Amino acid sequence: MDYALTSLIALMLFLGMLVFLEAGRRIGNRRLANDAEGARTGTGAIKGAVFALLGLLIAFTFSGAASRFDTRRNLVVEEVNAIGTAYLRLGLLPTDAQPALRDLFRRYVDSRMEIYRKLPNVEAAKAELVRSTQLQEEIWTQAMAAGRMEGAPPPATMLLLPALNQMIDITTTRAMATQLHPPTIIFALLFGLALASALLAGYGMAGGTSRNWLHMIGFAAVMAVAVYVIIDIEYPRLGLIRVDAFDQVLADLLTGMK
Structure with a gap:
């Protein structure tokens, strides 16, 4: 989900809430005209329940998105540590085998x-992932060969191969972490509850001689921004909120290898 799509969803929610606020207000005005005393009877409990559910869902989705955001950042650091450890353990191999492996x-x-x-x-990222996988296979193959070279100390492969295995495994963990998101129905429910709350809020604003644009626009804008932030955190490589800054540790690791 890219920046443009996230912005479009937030804009659609904002406009939709304004429409539902106005629809709720008109429905409320008609009910007041037909039954002034009964128009608001029992509506407080319904509004309270819907708004409570909306607040709970926002808290749930935001907390989950923030947790997954932190996990993705931590996985970057874990991968750097895994690569760094494996790289240092190349020093256990025979000297002749080290330059090629370090270059890999x-x-x-x-x-x-x-x-x-x-x-x-x-698509470009997937193509590059294939190249990374090929390099993993080359590193593993050369490390195995180097461990069998004459003069290679017996502990070399015992220490190096587990480090390489961890370095390879973390790539799968990171790839799966980028695809870990709540079911689409959760976002659909959040969207629907926001519109339902707008309808009920509009109904509660009925009876005035004019529209309260400040409250209507403010309510719709706050909800749209909240949903935008939740989605943006959920997809931190595609929107404004990003984990790219943590990639600097990979760049620093590469600099240290030269």
């Missing part, structure tokens, strides 16, 4: 950075 590591880190640089171009 530098290319690998550059490829990992390039994957996320190419977003939101998903």
